[in-house]
Amino acid sequence: MKLHLLENCMAGGYAQFGSIWKKGAVHDCRFRLINEKKEDVFVQSRITAYWPDGSIKWAAHTADSRAVGECAEIIPGGGGAPESRAKCTETKGGWRFCSPTLSLEIPKSGDVIFRDLKVNGRLRMKNAYLKLLLERHFHVAGLDTQIQYSGRGVLKSAVMEESGPLMWSFRLEGIHELTEIGEQKIPFILRLKLYHDTDRIDIQHTFLFDGDERTDFLKGIGIAATCPLSGETFDRHIRFGTDYGSFHEAASLMLVWDHKRPGPIYERQIRGLPLEKPCIQPCIQSCMQSYMQPYIQPYISSAEEFERLKDIAQNCPVWDHYELAQDSDMHFGIRKRTAGTDRCFLDALHGKRAPGVMAFGGSNGSILMGLKDFWQKYPSGLELQGLAADAAEAVIWIYSPSARAYDYRHYDHRAYAETCYEGFPEVGATPYGVANTNDCSIAFQDEIIPSEDDLNRFAHSVNDPPVYFGEPAYYHDLRAFGYWSLPSRQTQALAWIEEELDRAVDFYLKEVEARHWYGMYDYGDVMHTYDRFRHIWRYDIGGYAWQNTELMPTMWLWLAFLRSGRGEILKLAEAMTRHASDVDVYHLGKLKGLGTRHGVRHWGCSCKEIRIGMAGHYRFHYYLLCDRRFEDVFEDTKDADYSLLSMDPLRYVYGSGQSQLPTHARSGPDWAAMVSNWMTQWERGQDEQYLQKILTGMEDIKAAPLGLMSGPDFEYDPATGHLRYIGESATGGIHLQISLGGPQVWMELADLLGDEKWSELIAQYGRFYYLSPEEKREESRGLVGERVFLYPVMAAAMAAYGAAKLGDHGLALRTVQYLFRALLPDDCDTGFAVSTLADCGNRSVLSEIPWITTNFTSQWCLNAIMVLEFIRDAIPETLEEVRGLLADFPKEELFRTC
Template structure:
């Protein structure tokens, strides 16, 4: 076995390989151009994702791609407006190419830059701002100063945020995490139910960035029972600060590590106090409703009284301004104010995605009054006075129900605020599985059940141990009660944070993500039909999310797997046909569609899915960590725990486009995921003989070259380009080299892997085999990147052989392999493999074959407009749309095949219809 390469050998070997590999031709009519040798942008035009300049921001971070060889890792960047004025920017590398030049860079601008519509990123010394952000550590405290607010963060104890000051006045104090549990889901008078309260306790605090434009503080800890008897529910909190901003962005992640049969969470959130100054009639509460609506009242109201305090008084209170002096009030009012009730407690609760309620009461022990109702609240609130207060909110509030925003004790010196990510007024969080074992005691019985419900069930594997959820909150420390217009503006910033992006043309030009996408082109009838279908497929799923109400704390971001045309519903209750959990690369379909279109709605959809599939569908601690769970009625319910679900391939897009640290954590979790194959088999209940199982505890587990290695290589490639770690690089290269050295290359199927070196054993004693699932979980996309990097000539040959032969006729497979590996499924989806081989080798016949495979739509979708049918009651409970024959599997694979065939061999697409 060859030793790992050192850096000198690697650079030398890469240069030799590059000279030996054939460079695809540039600028031909049939094949996509290779723009990396031409595209050298002096500057990059940036646009706001949602169109037009935002009215305000709290600061913005985004990622930009670069062609290989253009910029050194340490290049300085500056941002300029259309008028030539520079904008202060903080920059850092996200990824590098194999030659060490920048592949992705991250950039942050402060709050003051948000109103500029046109910006450009270019090399140069960054401008210095009038205000900077800094994070300084002293003793047991970190102090972050944005130039507007000063936040003191504890390094131990339970008070994460000790205080937030503005103009020297502490307005927010005592920020801490809260959790409430109960021991049984259903309250039974004959069975004792115990309740417990927990507070977040800090274990570790890290300053990840300290300015000058952006500061990030990470806090790790667990929730500890208030009596000290137990700690559980690990959390990761990141606090984000920007120069010139009065806001703190809070990323909140919990990992469920309890017993789902007795740890029922009945409340989960972030709590803090807000200083209250002045008279009760100058204390204001605001809630964001729907459609820009605002609920705005005072703790002690001065409107609607039997005696009128005067229009000036009433209008000032309505506006949130300080009312005129009490001496100006009529005596009939001023002498009787003590008899006007003061409401100290307020609550907005979103009990479902379609219903919220605002309530208030004078104080505990007295009845709640129903103040208002609505459908979908914005998730924003405010409490304070004309002398200062706090606005606060939860992003994706109604989408992630049940959520709640509480204010308590607004009549005292401090009002207590709780942002409930799980409302204590809702039913407790139920993490249990949805059925008993139904007699599935043995492997044979479990396999039989799989044949009828498509559910891979095994006792003990349906537990939620280790699943996570990340939520986003924002706290503004304000100098006064905001106007209604400003309050709505803050809510919009929270729900759709302004994000800068480069145009799709720039991304295409840089050659990132395997060159597998192109800018939409409708210049021929054939292209127009494909583009129309691509758009219709996305729009259908976007509408289905709302129509089918795919919302909720644990559900938001996922879609369903398969449709039931008899019931006119998705198979939400049928085994493995329910929640999709990234099956057949839903994430990749959405992200590649965004890359080529730049559509904001596609980005937001894909963003929500990345949050969900990377957190909820993956076990982050416990016996299954860090693997993901295959599709199921319950996200974590399937006993097939696999790297194909937890793969970093699905997260890389969001990370590189936004520089999101939490997603960076998720990808790093996967670097050693392959080691779990020593004890957990990725697919136990499949036909015997497809791949050899690994004995539990084996030092060299069997790692297949498809779904397993696709995930392994994605994790290793990403870690290498993020860090430059030579050990990770060497493991990746060794795995590539030894796949290529197999007798049948990728068609060897699997082999034992040395987990320390990454090298596979060479297998000589079995015929070629293949699964139709091998390449549909990110393998195609990662291999496209690896081949483009020209790291190993023999690997490139092995991959091209696989691409060429997968859909090839039996006689072609027989001639080259000595065996026939088919018939194989998902031929339409695999037409993109044929297209890649055609593109790389400049083979016109292969390009034509790729389009024939695509149009044949075998195990795929027909190339025609999507048919959508409206189904009306009483056939259904409410009117719904359905697409006959819809399948998320086939939608994903159609989308990826269409986009990649257009990018690679679009020139061979007949202009007016199906190939002959």
Template sequence: MELLSLKTMYQTPHITMKKNKLLPVWILSIILTNFNIGFAENPNKRANINWLDQSAPSHFSGTTFGVPWERGLIEPDLTFKLMSDEHTSLDVQTWPFAFWPDGSVKWTAVAVSPHDHLPESLKLIEDLNPIYKNSLKVIEDKKSITIKTGIVEVTINKSGSNIFESISREGVISAKNGHLVVLHQNTPELSPEFAVVTTHFTGQIKDVLLEQDGPIRSVVKLSGIHQSDNNTQLMPFSVRLYFYAGSENIRIMHSITYDGDEEKDFIRGIGVRFDVPMHNAQMHDRHIRFSGENDGIFAEAVKGLTGLRRDPGPEIISAQLEGRMTPAVEEFPERVRRGLPYIPTFGDYTLFQSSANAFRIRKRTAPGHAWLNAGNGSRSSGAGFVGSPLGGVGFGIRNFWQSYPAQIDIRKANTDNAQVTLWLWAPESDPMDLRFYHDGMGMDTYEKQWEGLEIIYEDYEPGFGRPIGVARTSELDLWVPGKTPPREKFASYAASVAKPPILIADLQHIHDAGVFGGLWTVKDSSDTDPIRNQVTDKLDWLFDYYKKSVDMHNWYGFWDYGDFMHTYDYDRHVWRYDVGGYAWDNSELATDIWLWYYFLHSGRADAFRMAEAMTRHTGEVDVHHIGSFAPLGSRHNVLHWGCSAKQLRISTVANRRYYYYLTADERVGDLMDAQIEAHRSLHDVPPLRKRVDVDLSDPSKVLLSFGTDWGSIVSAWLTDWERNKNKASYNRIRNGMKSIAAQPQGFFTGVGMMDVESGAFEISESDQIVVSHLNAVFGLVEIVAELIDLIDIPEFEEAWLQYCKLYNASDEEQYAVLGTVSRNRGLRQGHSRLTAYASMKKSDKELALRAWEEFILNDAERSLKIPKTVEIKSLYSLNPIIEAPDISTNYAAQWGLAAMQILRLIDVNKNAVK
């Protein structure tokens, strides 16, 4: 008989017992469980799952990841299990979080709980009857939410200042009174003219939502604002707390938005603070831990027993060094016992990361006494612990050194309750100064501003360079081990803070599912074709060059980490950090998408984490989340928010989708939701206001380009439709596609007035063309590939293929079709992927050859050659650096995307070159 799935057996009436009685489901389940009877499953309904870092972690507190599926394959109610090759099952919770047009599941989110023995390789397969070894318990009332993981119990308040009231393990309180703090200063620097006044703000909860209540994963979202004693309010916050069944950890996602006056409101500290009961442990049994670089650990007791004039003995010393309970004081040698009151107790400790390359540890006995330097180093991984063998809490800040200045304070460890503050902006650093970097230099008219743009590439306009509404998200972790952890265990925890373990579906599975437009290939290490290998070698080189540049040029810091610089200055041997629009890149020419495509191509963990950091940065810092510019992004500038060009192409969901779908991250989901109506903002902040007169009389209409603007907003609608099945977004997409196709020159019409509700463009009465070299290079290529795959509008596809074919075509070819010729067709190499796409869709070999020639610029040896690098040493550079001629971030992003799409869309081999 043909083998059937269990679900099919449940639903098939002809499978019966004797006397024509249907076999009860619960009996069948027992039979299958106890006799290990298996049934054939659909092999397509499974996915190989890998650890991002290629090996199982030693400390794992749970994670969530996304798995895509081919269209029409997975029903929305289908659940899954995660199995090892040894048939060990891990507890998982799954749910669909994106859908294909036919209603089948496009992406499944998988939440995984901790497991004693983590396998190296895993498979996600369908599971009709999930059974959990551990499950969460959630109790909610009017005042609080209590979550029990099976190991820890956390009570979360719905009002007031304490985000969590208490965290307990086995009935013992490990932490309490968890709240947010901000320190405000009235002046950025010491001055005889002004007295420095520091004001303390505490987070006040306004809204609490139990966002997810599942057996394996629960999420609580809290929103509010920081408030001072005199009821002044500053900096809205959003905090998510993540819980996994059987976990000792609580993950914290902390987001703040700047809403102050940058001329008056200088932030001295941003932190999360809580108390840790010390449970009457002896002072010499109270332990402090800080992580240094790699596996380095600072480990001391509040009252040290080593190095004394009188030796306590190896048993006592080893117990203290290892964090175990020491013998009773009565068993101490008499001279040591008598001398205990005279050994100093150190109650206060600070780990301060002042730069990307320097941290220090200090301690003191109590306020009013001198600090002692206790340790120094380069890059701390940002983890700590305070407690005793009776209990305690570990804690960590992810990207601690990368996002300097950061700080961890432990105070009053020699009292009944130690106090821990995890500072995301360190009070020991200078205050945060977000003022604009120049006075405007007289650029008070559009004409003068255009002259400024001509000389330093900076689009300045008074009042537009303010930081109102920029945001920052940080990740923190709390760990409740129940006692002072062994050093090896603490080192593993610190490593997990710095690099949280991540699971990823097999890259070929992701590719074969047909998501993200499918415009890339998974790197094949066995490929022997020399041309393809030249392309992939240069792809690797480009990524590595930028990875090294991040470190060489210190692209780190609270507001900067995750971004690249735009263009290099070969005269000074630095990136142009101080030259207008040549400084921070701010997603220019789809840098984010290049990194994500490169990860999907290579599978490299370092590529994932670099793309992740960029997604966090560009979605938060480069976008105004509140205020008159919200929710638009800012074009590249010396300051991330400094440019007066507030544009959809920077805030675009096209840059966020990859990370969201690979991780199911709720914060990025919030950022994408905020973009659904972003096009309305262009009525008040028109992108072309300095060059053309824009009619703003009708608020129901906005002027959008078909490229950078519509391509950006349609990515928000597409994602909303996929995630939420929003019919309104679907209709807007269709109306836009149809009205672009109906233009006299299709995509070459270039710009139009769009109805803000329907998404339809007015049909132009002119056959003029408006072409910009930027139209297609901010994610339009990748988004349109998805639209054509998902929505059948032949006339739109034809209009897009016409644009793809003609953009790089000869003047004669353009004139023959359009009756005119475009003079603004830069980035020819980057646009080779449009030609390649047209060749693939039309099965046109001549177009394929033309695409290849455009990509190599008619010189394969020069175009595919790895650039030579030059080492610049002292006298000409502050530090030794490596630089490569002619490499800019625009080039890297567009060459990288073109290379990966050329590899996918045409047959790149010797014959193609010929």
């Protein structure tokens, strides 16, 4: 399998990437990685999915991107594992990791996540730990009161997930302990990655909310470390990444009114060069070539001059405490103060978007720390307290305490199901069990402070780590993730479709920025429906606000990336997947495994359903980018069907006490989502109990009077996986059966199992959907009654599958008609055309698509991508021929205005 480095990524540091293999071709998890120079590159591999015959389907690989370069090839059947330069020894209390440059201890219990970190034998971090600030709100005697409590993460379990030879991964789980009030709140999952030949540490931090939203407000959460520093205060430095260049200062600035000051000390200090005599010559040797010549001789050449410099420093302000806070996606501020809490901060700098990196150090070297998606997931922060002390506390704030405490409450005490497209009459909003995941990195240097270029390179490696991807045709040929097409512009009509697919995704890429869809709990999601009168998205109108995976924008974006290889689409798909899997899904409590339907708040709607947490949204990310956080998500959702015992999705339709089985499920979206979870669990670990659940449900559907078209409401038993047919009733509309990932799951399942009968049911479903109402009633012997088959474009992929399998040219043409008519309600070909308005929506020039909904965009694009795979030949060559095909086609069935 050939791989290449994606655009805007830099080869530097370790990369993780996935590979897919033909069924039956690979059975051994040993691989060779060969770079473009034909050199073997050490690679660490593990299996992430199996084919039904036990052969390897997906594998995850770790390699040093500096050795991999721009292009490489991964080949099955490699030799033995490379000899590692690192060693990790398990002890009773944890693990001791030692590499040629880095050593540290990782405990299995206690309130630190690692301790005694040494680089080249020198202690650089005494310990690292997790911090929590919780703000409690009280209403007493007519007064509103807030009290802030601090907590520290305490480990409950620790396991080593990977054990080299290139990378070691540890999974630490625990909860924050608020000792002041004797409570434990906010569970966490932490992953540490260590490497055999570098001193870099990568940390993934996940926290879950388990508080009472009425009283518990998040004031701050982050990762902290105690870092010994040495040297005089004039050789203690700090540097923050900023919009342009960096902000750099020393604890004691040598810009003083003193004619006895030796030499141009201040200029040298601001260049990041040491002033202390023992450090002068080594630094001169390592500094940039352009700076070497003027400083061949030390400025402080005598003990007398050095003592004079120390005396000057003792009479200068000592800036001990620095903070950078990103309080919105459009502003950050840096402030500082001298030691102590009884004095003010000074504003040092204001900017727009910080890259989320800082470095600090002294005579014993420097430390670099960075947080990915820093400004995108505001309010975030970086803090250093104790720059002038023997040890400093450095904090990566995932949620900055400089911001207002986060309020998890709902926006009202009542629901608006009748007017605002919310779910059920009850409110049902609860944040209990939602999560948030963030990635950060730590690195070390010998210099007292990294150069601006070094810090910028570090920032790039944190925010845009190396990503290796295969050719789209390779994934397509192996049907990775089912059926989808490669782009083709061979005819005018095909070129028009591809143009519209590009315009759609480009519009959303720009909307994220234009509408400021950023924030810790919002970044990655997009909104549901546009308001063409207010010229904003309907952020405040119930089910029209945040999308929360409704109608599969996740799958649309991933397929758009797979067929194009565009890095900017990957970034959007990755952010949406991370957001949806954490924030839109419950990971604790009675709703575990379920997710929340679209709404004003991500956890606000009373509809809690399996479909939001289905693995089909997230397995792209896991198999392509190999992020083990999704293993947690898959574990959280694999048994989500048991949550239906307390959260029946059809409870308002069938009530209680009327069923033979304990709850209900629609064949789509509920059962289809369960199948996605079970299929992923089965292929990941060959767990036959989940395969059996799939087969049980399939047989029940095959036995129903209309096959896959039956129901789609069924009774359901989580213990057995059985579906019980209860007649023809489509709660919520028949379109929900096929617009929420069902077709994609069913088609991939048919191929995975080689089940011809199931494939036939899919084809017949697609054919049946496009029959006239009279034909439907006749063919079903009246069973479907007056059921309305809404939004035919949502069935286009199913119909195209049916047309291809059944060889039905008439069905193919009708599918093409529905696909084009949905986006061309008139005789124009504007499609996803953007309109511009002057001085509107708080913009000098506002770009908008007045009719846009993410529901329509996701479904049209997803169906178009699949239709092209099945019946590309049925599409007319010219747009004139398309218009002719649509001449007598009804316009009232268009979907885009819905």
